[in-house]
Amino acid sequence: MSIQRHGTTRRYSDAVVHNGTVYLVEVSALADAGVADQTADMLASVECLLAQVGSDKRQLLMATIYLADMADYDAMNAVWDAWVPEGFAPSRACVQARLAKPEYRVEIALTAAIIQD
Known part of the structure; x- marks a missing residue:
């Protein structure tokens, strides 16, 4: 099986696809926002990345969300x-991290499946 890398820099790839699965990590470009x-902003970017590799948010398998402060949990x-379609929630963890x-x-x-025709 081949590995496809999208948006690759020396340090990371925006998305990696292998064996019908996409792996990605994303942060927001809005540095001073709440x-x-x-x-x-981050989820809009995730949605674009998923579309680029032939997936969408209904194909989510697992998500790990990192918060700088757990006081932000409810707002996040x-x-x-509102973003995850009803009935399509992935397994998910949410932790506080620096x-x-x-x-x-x-x-x-995130990990998501690629849509198979």
């Missing part, structure tokens, strides 16, 4: 709950 805006969940930059409020690691 967690709700960062979450919405309000955006997440993120790569202090302005990051939320980061996500």
